[in-house]
Amino acid sequence: GAVVSQHPSRVICKSGTSVKIECRSLDFQATTMFWYRQFPKQSLMLMATSNEGSKATYEQGVEKDKFLINHASLTLSTLTVTSAHPEDSSFYICSARGGHSRFFGPGTRLTVL
Amino acid sequence: KNEVEQSPQNLTAQEGEFITINCSYSVGISALHWLQQHPGGGIVSLFMLSSGKKKHGRLIATINIQEKHSSLHITASHPRDSAVYICAARGGYGGSQGNLIFGKGTKLSVKP
Numbered sequence: 001g002a003v004v005s006q007h008p009s010r011v012i013c014k015s016g017t018s019v020k021i022e023c024r025s026l027d028f029q030a031t032t033m034f035w036y037r038q039f040p041k042q043s044l045m046l047m048a049t050s051n052e053g054s055k056a057t058y059e060q061g062v063e064k065d066k067f068l069i070n071h072a073s074l075t076l077s078t079l080t081v082t083s084a085h086p087e088d089s090s091f092y093i094c095s096a097r098g099g100h101s102r103f104f105g106p107g108t109r110l111t112v113l
Numbered sequence: 114k115n116e117v118e119q120s121p122q123n124l125t126a127q128e129g130e131f132i133t134i135n136c137s138y139s140v141g142i143s144a145l146h147w148l149q150q151h152p153g154g155g156i157v158s159l160f161m162l163s164s165g166k167k168k169h170g171r172l173i174a175t176i177n178i179q180e181k182h183s184s185l186h187i188t189a190s191h192p193r194d195s196a197v198y199i200c201a202a203r204g205g206y207g208g209s210q211g212n213l214i215f216g217k218g219t220k221l222s223v224k225p
Contacts, residue, residue, distance in 0.1 A: 034213075038154075043199065043215040091154050095213075102146060102203075102213065106155035 004096045006105035013084055014113055021079045021108045023094030029074035030096035038091040050077050084112040116140045117202050119216035126223050132187040134219045136200035147174050147185050148199040190223045
């Protein structure tokens with residue numbers, strides 16, 4: 001079946017640094033990718049929707065200058081957390097739409113010290 | 114009130130039991146997803162339903178569009194089924210199209 005990969009799976013960084021998370025659709029082309037964050041024992045919260053070749057659409061309350069999303073190709077979207085702070089520590093999950101189906105990446109656990 | 118409600122929030126079962134997890138939604142949808150999230154965090158899409166019933170192995174998902182209700186059943190449950198099961202409704206109209214509205218999840222623990 002279709003596979004979505006994320007890299008890295010886990011990252012620990014110092015406050016103030018930037019972290020890039022990659023999301024790849026491995027065997028299909030994803031015109032739309034979604035980025036979610038999940039706090040412990042909470043449901044997934046949509047951060048932004050990215051369409052290949054165009055600017056991402058951010059959900060209300062999500063700072064687009066802090067969470068930079070680039071969807072440069074049909075198989076790759078990146079999320080960069082700029083100037084990360086401890087409150088950005090979370091589990092970040094991407095999802096790619098293939099046809100009518102939705103496939104999820106394994107997630108990236110970000111810890112900001 | 115959440116647009117997607119799941120019950121129960123937590124469920125403990127003995128190996129071999131038949132399990133039912135319920136999902137009710139209040140929005141118009143084009144499809145409903147059932148997802149499985151293991152303790153490590155990765156999410157697997159189990160089913161996508163727009164009507165009727167689907168079966169995959171020991172898992173069965175049903176949806177009643179008129180009643181805005183879906184159920185996920187697990188037959189002959191096994192400890193490896195222990196996970197959080199999440200239902201997610203996909204909006205069908207306008208700006209919500211494609212976005213998923215997630216339930217809070219049902220944490221299932223199957224004891225040997």
